Amino acid sequence: MKDKKVLLVDDETEFVTTLAERLKLRDIETDIATDGEAALRIVETTPPDIMILDLKMPGLGGLAVLKQAKSIRPGIKVILLTGHGSTKEGIEGMNLGAFDYLMKPINIEELIEKMRDAVNKG
């Protein structure tokens, strides 16, 4: 994972900044975006290998970001973050090309394992 670039997208600023710090401590290059538009700008300009994307965000929602990111960079691996009771949306996201989805709160080791799977199998 050390040669891969990760983009974290969530409107909860403290969540993404703290998670980014933890990934950086593990030598994983990490960028953050706190809304869908900012995420798509990063996908266009400095494309990440993996995007960790929250489904429920104000403005451009997770599924819309997923669709546009996939059209800009078809090879990008996307792991969705869902809340409780959003399994249906997680599956919908997988039908739109997401690798998988995880339910919040997430365990960092589980997230890294999922990212590794996405890179190796996806």
Next chain:
Amino acid sequence: MENNFTGNGPAFLGAITAGATHELSNVLAIIQQSAGLMQDLCSLSPEKSFPHQETIVRSLEAIERQLQRGATLLSCLNRFAHSADRDRASLNLWELINRMLVLCRRNAGMKSITLTLTGPNPGYTLVTHPLQLEMALFSAIQVCLNGMTAPGQIQFTLTERGNRFTVHLSCSLETGDSPISSDAPDETPHWQSLVALVTQLGGEVESFTPARGICMHLPAET
């Protein structure tokens, strides 16, 4: 928040609760990552030991345990809140009871009574009114709790016969004494509510049996 609000009381409560559980889930996620970051920093510290290390590590482990507890409760509460979204739904009976037991654990714990569900999940599926079924289960638990006079256990077991499922609630006391007080259960409001709810679901309730509990017989489809 789901846009299923139709103006009735349960839908209103459900919509507000579901939205709040999503917010709380984000709160837990931030606490989890912040505690995790502190754990990371402790483990990366170049010093083999530092002041209050043991206490800090123990506190972080306690935070992690409580986060798991909170996440389980929130998950159950969120699914419960969405019960009001539909008048009819396909439900996994074991999963629904499991969620209700998590949500009612505090109520039972106040009387030192534990709620347990026999596993594994047999995969019984009912098509019925979700909220009404949850109310029936809650009433059944209340009937048992009201009747039990000392610390003990209420054990849920599921069986199937033909097109019907039976939910057995077996009560037992730690002392081994008879678990149910002598008060006639069929005169209590919870019992009357239970009978009315199960009848509306097309089922029947059997009163305290020699097995010291309640049996709720439910049709696979209401």
